Amino acid sequence: MKIELPTEPTALTETRTAREILGWARELVEPELRAAAAGLPPSMRAPVWHHFGWDDDGGSGKAVRPALVLLAAQAVGGTVRPALPAAVAVELVHNFSLVHDDVMDSDETRRHRPTVWKVFGSDQAILAGDALLALSAQLLAGHPDQLRVLMSAVLDLVEGQSADLEFERREFVGAEECRQMAAGKTGALLGCACALGALAGGGTPDQIRQLGRFGEEAGLAFQFADDLLGIWGEPAVTGKPVFSDLRNRKKSLPVVAALASGTPEGRALAELYRSPDGLSPDELAHAADLVERAGGRAWSEAQSEILLGRALAHLRAATPRDRPHAELAALAQLLARRDS
Amino acid sequence: MKIELPTEPTALTETRTAREILGWARELVEPELRAAAAGLPPSMRAPVWHHFGWDDDGGSGKAVRPALVLLAAQAVGGTVRPALPAAVAVELVHNFSLVHDDVMDSDETRRHRPTVWKVFGSDQAILAGDALLALSAQLLAGHPDQLRVLMSAVLDLVEGQSADLEFERREFVGAEECRQMAAGKTGALLGCACALGALAGGGTPDQIRQLGRFGEEAGLAFQFADDLLGIWGEPAVTGKPVFSDLRNRKKSLPVVAALASGTPEGRALAELYRSPDGLSPDELAHAADLVERAGGRAWSEAQSEILLGRALAHLRAATPRDRPHAELAALAQLLARRDS
Incomplete structure (x- = not known):
């Protein structure tokens, strides 16, 4: 039995907030996601259910990518239903990459819960990721253009994650190559989400391209904002310890900018990053201060702002319908943390 | 520039040997495989080239699966060209699974060379596998039915590998569940190869089904034969140390049969498998002897024989053309090690 949800806007003037949009997308996509996951082999049920938080009240992510797919479809004059497989497939790919990345990064917590490898071992986590990826491809089998874009x-x-891992082992990383890594790791899938929605909604090639670029730039703006939160974010909000990225000596965007700044603060930060021991609370606070004084924080804030502006320009260039236009802009602002 | 290779048999009477067929399939598939691999992200070039042996004289596998795809297409009256994407995609999936399995199994050698994770680290190996899987899906984007079968x-x-890993941690494994694991781990992709060839060649639903079953049974026959080699195979042939599977306490099919035999030899073997220390050369030879005396060797040989017979019955039921019929039978015999 299929329950009909209100999928299309009842009036074009009622623009929803970003939070409302995410709730709407999640409500639409969640049952389809669960239906798709039912096609997983039995042994993958436990790790995947755990990952999505279906085995308790955890709750699965924010559905940003599905929301982008659905709104992009509406933006080009399409409806939501035909875009649902793409919305689910993008979410599957996103989660495939989270599960595998957590193995590679040895991250123990995600969404305030232990990661799949932490609970089930890294072998099961590798297999669970593989299964999610295969499932995403299966889901788009009937849509060759969409499948090509997704794969x-x-x-x-893969390229972004490979660069990220390589950077962690390198002493010097340039700000530009770090930015390019983030474009692969975060921008690509958000751009893909928008392009897929535009494809499913019957957009013109130019609309598909512009919406894809919108998603890429918004995704990169998000990465800059997220890397700021990785240092200065509230643990209660991020679910990670304070100064989390500094603790892990992550070469995040503000850190890389500081290290490459050629300033005394940048050199002092490099010194701290080289230290073989864990950093004390005082040293962590000092490192955060060094990133700020070396200009890493201001640069990241400015980049996020510029990227958001560029994203919105691409969005306009796609000549979207009014309401999805406003709602995609609201989502981009949420991603770039300009909503509060 | 595309060089035209002789793809179709010149006369239906000239049946080739299994070795000749594999050489033919490899010659046809290798350039397409390299063309597909050119679509990989730059960072994946080194690990994937290493895996396929393209960075030296290593040489990439035996092309059993591509040969099955191409012959199955001919078996139902199709030609080879339209089946090439499927042949390449199956080979990509096979190698995706090898690269990931080697990480999970900590296997250090494959095809007489160090494995990808051993050379590039397990993170790069996970990413390389992911990329190969994505590439395989991309390659079949234009063929929804084939893509669904492959995914x-x-x-x-995934299910087979998960069971295999779980068995290694368990004390008791039943012969039937071990057989089922092998059906997933080996039979599924060989069955898929034949089904894909039949699909690409325009076979009837019954031909597709029968050829798929042929591949599954032949694949399982291969696994029984391969597990025998894992104990009694010549190191020069297998590229693995003598008594390799016993050394690693693998719960391979003959071992599981011996352990589950209820015989004194089975219990003595269980005792050896529980020992916390590495097994000495004498103990390894003794373990092999115990597997044999507990009936594990005879059972595996009989199973391989029975499965080969069943495979050939499914092949006949697909009413294949004469020459591909003979050649698929020759391949099945090679897989079940009945060629020498």
Whole structure:
């Protein structure tokens, strides 16, 4: 039995907030996601259910990517139903990459819960990711153009993650190559989400391209904002310890900018990052201060702002319908943390 | 520039040997495989080239699966060209699973060379596998039916590998569940190869089904034969140390049969498998002897024989053309090690 949900706007003037949009997308996508996950082999049920928080009240992510897919479809004059497989497939790919990345990064917590590898071991986590990726491809089997776009984004994700891992082992990383890494790791799938929605909604090639670029730039703006939160975010909000990225000596965007700044603060930060021991609370606070004084914080804030502006320009260039236009802009602002 | 290779048999009477067929398939598939691999992200070039042996004289596998795809297409009256994407995609999936399995199994050698994770680290190996899987899906984007069959085989592979890993941690494994694990881990992709060839060649639903079953049974026959080699195979042939599977306390099919035999030899073997220390050369030879005396060797040989017979019955039921019929039978015999 299929319950009909209100999928299309009742009046074009009622623009919803970003939070409302995410709730709407999640409500639409969640049952389809669960239906797709039912096609997983039995042994993958426990790790995947755990990952999505279906085994307790955890709750699965924010559905940003599905929301982008659905709104992009509406933006080009399409409806939501035909875009649902793409919305689910993008979410599957996103979660495939989270599960595998957590193995590679040895991250123990995600969404305030232990990661799949932490609970089930890394072998099961590798297999669970593989299964999610295969499932995403299966889901778009009937849509060759969409499948090509999605799998091409997977290859970008791989390239971005590979660069990220390589950077962690390197002493010097340039700000530009770090930015490019983030474009692969975060921008590609958000751009893909928008392009897929535009494809499913019957957009013109130019609309598909512009909406894809909108998603990429918004995704990169998000990464800059997220990397700021990785240092200065509230633990209660991020679910990570204070100064989390500094604790892990992550070469995040503000850190890389500081390290490459050629300032005394940048050199002092490099010194701290080289230290073989864990950093004390005082040293962590000092490191955060060094990133700020070396200009890493201001640069990241400015980049996020500029990228948001560029994203919105691409969105306008796609000549979207009014309401999805306003709602995609609201989502982009949420991603760039300009909503509060 | 495309060089035209002789793809179709010149006369239906000239049946080739299994070795000749594999050489033919490899010659046809290798350039397409390299063309597909050119679509990989730059960071994946080194690990994937290493895996395929393209960075030296290593040489990439035996092309059993591509050969099955191409012959199955001919078996139902199709030609080879339209089946090439499927042949390449199956080979990509096979290698995706090898690269990931080697990480999970900590296997250090494959095809007489160090494995990808051993050379590049497990993170790069996970990413390389992910990229190969994405590439395989991309390659079949234009063929929805084939893509569904291939991704469904990926899910079977995942289930098989998961069971295999779980068995290694368990004290008691039943012969039937071990057989089922092998059906997922080996039978599924060989069955998929034949089904894909039949699909690409325009076979009837019954031909597709029968050829799929042929591949599954032949694949399982291969696994029984391969597990025998894992104990009694010549190191020069297998590229593995003598008594390799016993050394690693693998719960392979003959071992599981011996352990489950209820015989004194089975119990003595269980005792050896529980020992916390590495087994000495004498103990290894003794363990092999115990597997044999507990009936594990005879059972595996009989199973391989029975499965080969069943495979050939399904092949006949597909009413294949004469020459591909003979050649698929020759391949099945090679897989079940009945060629020498």
